[in-house]
Amino acid sequence: MSRAELFRTYMEAVFDTDKAAAFAVVRAALEEGMTPEQIVFELVVPATEDTMSAITKDPDANLAQHFMTAQIASEVTEWMLERFSQPPEILGRVVIGTSSGDLHSLGKRIVSGCLKSLMVDVIDLGVNVSAEQFVEAALKHDAQVIAISSMMVHTATGENGCQKVRKLLQSQGLEGQFRVIVGGAPFRFDEELYQKIGADAWAADGISAGKVITDLIRGVKP
Ligand code: B12
Numbered sequence: 001m002s003r004a005e006l007f008r009t010y011m012e013a014v015f016d017t018d019k020a021a022a023f024a025v026v027r028a029a030l031e032e033g034m035t036p037e038q039i040v041f042e043l044v045v046p047a048t049e050d051t052m053s054a055i056t057k058d059p060d061a062n063l064a065q066h067f068m069t070a071q072i073a074s075e076v077t078e079w080m081l082e083r084f085s086q087p088p089e090i091l092g093r094v095v096i097g098t099s100s101g102d103l104h105s106l107g108k109r110i111v112s113g114c115l116k117s118l119m120v121d122v123i124d125l126g127v128n129v130s131a132e133q134f135v136e137a138a139l140k141h142d143a144q145v146i147a148i149s150s151m152m153v154h155t156a157t158g159e160n161g162c163q164k165v166r167k168l169l170q171s172q173g174l175e176g177q178f179r180v181i182v183g184g185a186p187f188r189f190d191e192e193l194y195q196k197i198g199a200d201a202w203a204a205d206g207i208s209a210g211k212v213i214t215d216l217i218r219g220v221k222p
Contacts, residue, residue, distance in 0.1 A: 001028055007047055014051045017068040019075070026076055036080035044080075045117050048073040052207050067106055070113030070206050077117040092217030093121040095137045096147040097129030099161035104151035107184055111147065114206035118214055131164035138178050144220040145213055146180045148199070156186040157197060166198030179216040183209060 001009070006029050013021035029039050051069050055061040081088060094115060098108055105127050112122045123141050125133060134146050146165060150156035157163075162182050169175045182199040194202035201216060203209035 001032060003034075003042075006032070006034075007043060010043055011047045011051050011054075014047065014069050014072055015054065015065065017064050019068065019072050022072045022076065026079070035085070036083040037085070040077055040080050040117065044073050044076050048114070048117060049207050052205065056205070063106065066110055066206075070110040073117040074113035088119050090121050091119045091214055092145070092221055093123065093141055093143040094145040094147050094213060094217075095123045095125055095134060095141060095143045096149065097125035097134060098127040099148050099150040099155045099158075100128060100130050100164075101158065101160065102150055102152055102155035103127045104149070104184070107151065108147075108149040110206040111149070111183065111203075111209045114210040115213060118210045120210075120213065120217070131160060131162075131168055134165050135168045135172070135174070135178075139174075144179065144217045146178050147209075147213065148180065148182045150182065150184040150186060153186045156182070156184060156193065162194075162197045162199050177220070179220055181209070181213060181216060 006025055010022055010025040013025055026039060029043060034043070048069055052066070055065045055069065096108055096112055098105060112124055115122050123137060123143065125137055134148065138146050148162050148165065150161055155161055162180060165180055169178060179200045180198070181201045181203065182194050182197070183203050187193050187202045188204055201212050203212045
């Protein structure tokens with residue numbers, strides 16, 4: 001199979017949420033002589049971006065397609081990482097979780113999958129994460145970015161979410177050390193909301209989250 005065919009077949013498999021078929025394309029790519037590095041950076045990452053953008057434009061697309069696109073990218077990346085000729089340089093580290101009182105986890109998992117394929121180390125704190133847990137974990141894991149997912153208006157704007165994370169960072173003199181990014185449906189309806197609750201940035205989806213978060217990491221890392 002040519003590179004163009006591998007790319008197209010991988011995209012089709014992901015679009016159909018067919019994980020086995022996507023893995024078969026990766027095996028074929030290895031047999032064709034593509035290196036694990038090329039598979040991640042020349043196949044998986046660009047094909048994930050193209051598929052996400054195609055899904056977003058397709059009125060008949062569904063949640064499973066979004067979810068599986070990121071999930072497959074994340075799993076293939078983990079599989080290929082073991083085979084990299086040199087250990088990959090990890091760009092930075094993010095602690096991610098859903099805000100206090102919020103149990104919605106799908107958006108966060110998609111963002112995590114996209115970040116992993118961009119060589120960002122992700123510590124997933126789960127759902128219903130308190131502001132104290134976010135800050136403690138960021139310190140413990142030496143992260144650069146705290147990423148907070150909120151799917152409901154009251155968990156996005158409430159006192160126990162991002163606002164409290166900002167207060168804790170301020171009171172502990174940690175503002176220079178960490179950047180805070182938020183995401184989830186409420187931020188898409190009000191694109192200035194992130195500023196009102198004390199975040200440094202927001203992103204609308206997994207692919208743009210990857211771009212914004214890698215920029216934030218570069219801004220903090222010495
Ligand atoms: C699935 C779902 C559930 C599932 C969650 C399952 C799970 N494991 O996640 C269940 C059934 C458990 C659930 C429960 C509830 N839900 Co609900 N749920 C939804 C639903 C249908 C989809 C949410 C979702 O997963 N979207 C798909 C993901 C992929 O999209 P996304 O989350 O937006 O994520 C993308 C971006 O936002 C961004 N992103 C997400 N997080 C982050 C984080 C960062 C840092 C960044 C940069 C980007 C980013 O990238 C993601 C990938 O592209 C929405 C309605 C809707 N259509 O949105 C309601 C919805 C969010 N739920 C709602 C409500 C009210 C509830 C309940 C209170 C219902 C009840 N009465 O019990 C409970 C609350 C439980 C709790 N305490 O959290 C309301 C919230 C209303 C509001 N305005 O506040 C909604 C909007 C439904 C509605 N129209 O009323 N829910």
